[in-house]
Structures are given as C-alpha cells and as structure tokens.
Amino acid sequence: MRLFDVTLVRRTGIRFVGLTLAGILAASATPAASEPIVDASAKPVPRIIISTDVAIGLIDTHGGKSLTPVSFDADHAYTTDTNVAPQDIDDGLTLAMALNLDAAGQIDLLAVVPTYGNASLPAEMLVARQIISTLKKRKDIPVAPGAIGPAAQILNPTAKWFNGKTTKITGRKGSFALSCGNEGVSLMRDTLLADEGLGKKPTVTILAIGPLTDVACLLNTAPKRAIRNINEIIVLASRTKDSSVAVNGKVVNDFNFRMDPVGGTLMLAAGKARSVPIRLMSFGLTGQTSQTAGLFGFDAATYPGRKPSTAASRKSFKWLLEASEPRQAYWKGIFGTIEGPFDQYTLAAALKPEVFDCQAGLAYVQMCPYPAWSSSYPVSSGGDPTEEPYNTPVNPCVDHGTANGSSLSEVPAQLVVSSKTKKVGALVRGISGIDGNIPALNGKKARAVMVCTDFANSRARTKFEKLLKDWTW
Ligand SMILES: [Ca+2]
Incomplete structure (x- = not known):
C-alpha cells in the first residue's frame, strides 16, 4: 500500500538551473528551430530521494529503540523505551524545505521513504502525509x-539450525538481505531504475536522515543497474576520530547510527555498492549550529517564512512553528538552548556542496x-554486574566510560571517520563476532567516504543560514 497516488516517474525530463538572462533573451528573440533553449552553463538540478524518520509534532517514543537489545538495565534485563517525549523536528523541516525547493524548480524530489527512528513508523507516516499532502498539496x-x-533485534543475529549449522546476517544471501525488503526500499529501487538513462552520469542523490536500515537494504538487495544510478548518498551521521559528540557540554548520541549499528555497518559493507559515493555530514560540522555560541535554531525570531508570503506559505510556516514548540521546549530543558538544524545539512550539501569543507576519509x-x-x-x-554494558572504564569509544552517563551503555558501537586514508584498517574494530556485538565482517576494509567537518568559511556559513531561512516554511 502506498500512502498517496503514485506515478513513479513524475517528470520524464531533467530540470536545469543556470539559465542566464542573456540566454533567455536570445532564446525568446528569434530562435532558430534548432537553437537550444537551455544555456550551455546550465546544470541539472539535484534529483533526490529522502530516507527519513520524519516526526515533527509527534509526542512518541523512539521508534526502534524498544526493539533492540541496546537497551539494558544494570541487571542485564531488556528495557523498553518509556521515554515519551516531543520528537525531533529536523526531518520535518528538511521535508518542507525540499518540497518548497521542488515547487520552485531548484530540486526534483523523486521519492520520500519514512522509516522508524525518531518515532514509530505508523505515526511518522501521518507526519509525512501532513506535510506533503495537507500542507504542500503534493x-x-x-x-x-x-x-x-x-x-x-539482537545485534549479531547469526541464525542457528537444529544440526549446529549457522547462517549469518551478512551478505546478499544472509538473513538481512532476505528479510529487509519493504515498500519503501522497493520505491527507492524502482525510482533509481526509472531514472536510468536520464543522464550520462548517475542521476539520483539519496539523503539518509534517519536510521540507516533502509539504505543498507537497498545497497544489499538492489540490482547493479539501480545501484549504478546513485550519484551520492549523503548521510547525517558520524564523528571524526577521537571527537566527542556533545551539545553545550552534554554528551549526546550519533542518533542515526546508534539506532541501527548493524544496518549502518551493512550499508558500509555492501559489496556491489562499495563504489557508490558516500558523504558523511559529521557531528563536528552539524553540531555547530546547536551550540550556544553558534546557535541557529528554528523559531519565529530567526526564520522569516516565505517572502513574499502567500496564504499557503503562512499556513505551512505557522504549523511548522507550532509543531516545533514542544520539542524546542524539551530540548531547552536539557541543553539550555533550542535545537539547531541537523538533517537540513544533507539537503544543503546536495544543493550547495561548496558551502562545506569536506575531505576524503575512511569510515x-x-x-x-x-x-x-x-x-x-x-x-x-x-x-552481579560491576559496570554498565558497553561502558567499561577501558573503552575505545569516545564519550563512553564510567565518567559518563549510563545511558551510553545502550550504545554498542560508533561510526568513526579517519582522515588517514593511506592507513586502511578493518571496517569493524574492537570486540566483535559474539552475539551482542556487530558482525565481524571478516576481510572487509574501512569504507572510503567523503566527510564534511566544517563550513568552508564564514561567508559559506551565512550562505547556509540564508538557504535555510529562504526555504524553511
Ligand atoms: Ca532524522
């Protein structure tokens, strides 16, 4: 079942930006029959699929946490997530921004695939409908x-058979590839295939702004033809080596990786897809606008809405502001300030990559x-246990250890990027290969990626903020 009426290929052509006034005048004056309408400097707009845990406005639990064993108490018992709270707003702001950019011809939004994460999937589907269909009439x-x-639902779920044999989760014949398919993954695959041949180069950029389960599934199951048409996967996750992940001095999670460390690992390991470019928007960059010193949060004092406004833009902007208020109050109660943008960094990277300082790295x-x-x-x-699981004093994970909060004992692994690209180590490091840890993925090397770690310069940061102000409503 799809939520809305679907036509897979909404547009058979590729949109272009970069039409110059001279080009337009020349084309409209006395065009020869064969004269191209499009200026030679025009370049196609980004064609985008969004994999998102869109939850703006919901009061809910984290949608996947209660399913995983990464939630323990000190007595080894599984715990469910009872922390009902206003959930994150940044996917919703990204989605609204993407729809506004699409309507203005700045991007082509090809598909949206909600996934569990900030909230439960069923509730998130309601949010997607609210934004896409009700607010934006799309x-x-x-x-x-x-x-x-x-x-x-356990971290290293090697299936065990009656006769002592085992079947791993990994690989195209493993249990993940066999079980992970769903309508959203099929939509991503079919969108990639439908776009095939539209350009000489790969045409589709995937924004991964929720847990990485569905993108991992796509890379582990889609045919080569589909995977070859991925221009880039831009992921909101990761930390650079030895970096703490903290907001205003308080350690936080690298949420999209933390919610599914196995899925994230399988995304990086996917055999046929190892040549697909992956760009990681690291916390060192994306956390900047949530720190007190560099705060750029979504509220009526900072964001103007569409200029000039329309009845529809006012309605949409008002809803986004009102739906954000409980979350911003919740965040402020913990961190002292409202929350800055996170997921919107990926959309900005697809549209204006020059705004960020990015380098080659190994994930x-x-x-x-x-x-x-x-x-x-x-x-x-x-x-009796003498410490929290995953949180020993001697621990290679930054931000872990007994000096830090016990909630970190729920985080079994971290996604790290090293800048030493000549020193290629293993993809999975530390203690692995036992149930409760990430599959060892023997022989897999660290994944070559691009990692964005900062704004290109102060003007670029202003440009980023202007982009968000202009299009978030
Ligand atoms: Ca998200």
Missing part, C-alpha cells in the same frame, strides 16, 4: 513506508565493549 510525490525497526565501526552476555563482561563473585 499528492504527486511518491511516498512509501520503510522499515519498522532495525536490521536485527569504520568501533565496537564499545562489552555486551552483558559477553564472557568478558565483569561481574562480582556473586555474579
């Missing part, structure tokens, strides 16, 4: 539901020891 945009939960997954069932997990003589 029933022509294809929308289909993605994953309802992470790749695996890898660092395990944080130990799961509660590890033979190395420390217990007292009475068998």
Whole structure:
C-alpha cells in the first residue's frame, strides 16, 4: 500500500538551473528551430530521494529503540523505551524545505521513504502525509513506508539450525538481505531504475536522515543497474576520530547510527555498492549550529517564512512553528538552548556542496565493549554486574566510560571517520563476532567516504543560514 497516488516517474525530463538572462533573451528573440533553449552553463538540478524518520509534532517514543537489545538495565534485563517525549523536528523541516525547493524548480524530489527512528513508523507516516499532502498539496510525490525497526533485534543475529549449522546476517544471501525488503526500499529501487538513462552520469542523490536500515537494504538487495544510478548518498551521521559528540557540554548520541549499528555497518559493507559515493555530514560540522555560541535554531525570531508570503506559505510556516514548540521546549530543558538544524545539512550539501569543507576519509565501526552476555563482561563473585554494558572504564569509544552517563551503555558501537586514508584498517574494530556485538565482517576494509567537518568559511556559513531561512516554511 502506498500512502498517496503514485506515478513513479513524475517528470520524464531533467530540470536545469543556470539559465542566464542573456540566454533567455536570445532564446525568446528569434530562435532558430534548432537553437537550444537551455544555456550551455546550465546544470541539472539535484534529483533526490529522502530516507527519513520524519516526526515533527509527534509526542512518541523512539521508534526502534524498544526493539533492540541496546537497551539494558544494570541487571542485564531488556528495557523498553518509556521515554515519551516531543520528537525531533529536523526531518520535518528538511521535508518542507525540499518540497518548497521542488515547487520552485531548484530540486526534483523523486521519492520520500519514512522509516522508524525518531518515532514509530505508523505515526511518522501521518507526519509525512501532513506535510506533503495537507500542507504542500503534493499528492504527486511518491511516498512509501520503510522499515519498522532495525536490521536485527539482537545485534549479531547469526541464525542457528537444529544440526549446529549457522547462517549469518551478512551478505546478499544472509538473513538481512532476505528479510529487509519493504515498500519503501522497493520505491527507492524502482525510482533509481526509472531514472536510468536520464543522464550520462548517475542521476539520483539519496539523503539518509534517519536510521540507516533502509539504505543498507537497498545497497544489499538492489540490482547493479539501480545501484549504478546513485550519484551520492549523503548521510547525517558520524564523528571524526577521537571527537566527542556533545551539545553545550552534554554528551549526546550519533542518533542515526546508534539506532541501527548493524544496518549502518551493512550499508558500509555492501559489496556491489562499495563504489557508490558516500558523504558523511559529521557531528563536528552539524553540531555547530546547536551550540550556544553558534546557535541557529528554528523559531519565529530567526526564520522569516516565505517572502513574499502567500496564504499557503503562512499556513505551512505557522504549523511548522507550532509543531516545533514542544520539542524546542524539551530540548531547552536539557541543553539550555533550542535545537539547531541537523538533517537540513544533507539537503544543503546536495544543493550547495561548496558551502562545506569536506575531505576524503575512511569510515569504520568501533565496537564499545562489552555486551552483558559477553564472557568478558565483569561481574562480582556473586555474579552481579560491576559496570554498565558497553561502558567499561577501558573503552575505545569516545564519550563512553564510567565518567559518563549510563545511558551510553545502550550504545554498542560508533561510526568513526579517519582522515588517514593511506592507513586502511578493518571496517569493524574492537570486540566483535559474539552475539551482542556487530558482525565481524571478516576481510572487509574501512569504507572510503567523503566527510564534511566544517563550513568552508564564514561567508559559506551565512550562505547556509540564508538557504535555510529562504526555504524553511
Ligand atoms: Ca532524522
């Protein structure tokens, strides 16, 4: 079931930007029959699929957390997520911005695939409908539901058979590729195939702004022809090596990776897709606009709405502001300020890559020891745990350890980018290969990526803020 009426290829042609006034005048004066309408300097606009945990306005639990064993209490017991709270707003702001840019011919929004994450998938589908259909009247945009939960409900779910044999989760014949398909992943695959041949180069950019489960599924299951048509995957996740991830001095999660570390790892490991360009928007960049010193949060004092406004733009802007208020109050209660943009960095990177300082890097997954069932997990003589799982004092994961909050014991692994591109190590590092940790993926090397770590300069930062102000309403 798709939420809205879907026509897979809404536009058979590619849009162009860069028409010069001279070009337009020349074309409209006395055009010869064969004279091109498009200026030679014109370039096609980004053609975009968004994989998103869109949750603006929802009061909900994190949609996948309660399914994973990354939630423990100190007695090794599984815990469900009872933290009902106003959920994140940045996917909703990204989606509204993308729809506004699409309507203005600045991008082509080809498909939207909600996925669990900030909230549960069913509730998120309602948000997608609210923004796309109700506020923006865009029933022509294809929308289909993605994953309802992470790749695996235990971290290294090697299937065990009656006769002692096992089947791994990894690879195209593993249990993830066999089970991860859903309508959203099919929509992404079909969109890539439908776009085939539209350009000489790959045409489609995927913005991965939720847990990475569906993008991992796409890369592990789609035919080569579809994968070859991915221009780039821009991911809102990662930290550079040895970097803390904190807002106003308080350690936070690298949420999109944390929600599905196995899926994130399988995305980086996908065999046929290792040549697809991946751009990681690291927290060192995206966290800047949420720190007190550089705050650029979404509120009526900072954002103007569409100029000039229309009845429709006023209605949409008002809804986004009102739906954001509970989340901003919640965030302020924890961090002292409202929240800055995160997911919108990916859309800005697709549209204006020159705004960011990005370099080649190697992405890898660092395990944080130990799961509660590890033979190395420390217990007292009475068998009681003496520390939080994944949060030992001696720990290769930055921000972990007994000096930090026990909620970090729910984070089993981190996505890290090294700038030392000549020193290619393993994709999965640390203790792996036991249930409760990431599959070892023997032989896989760290994944070559681009990583964006800063604004190109102060003017570029102003340009980024102007882009968001102009189009978020
Ligand atoms: Ca998100």
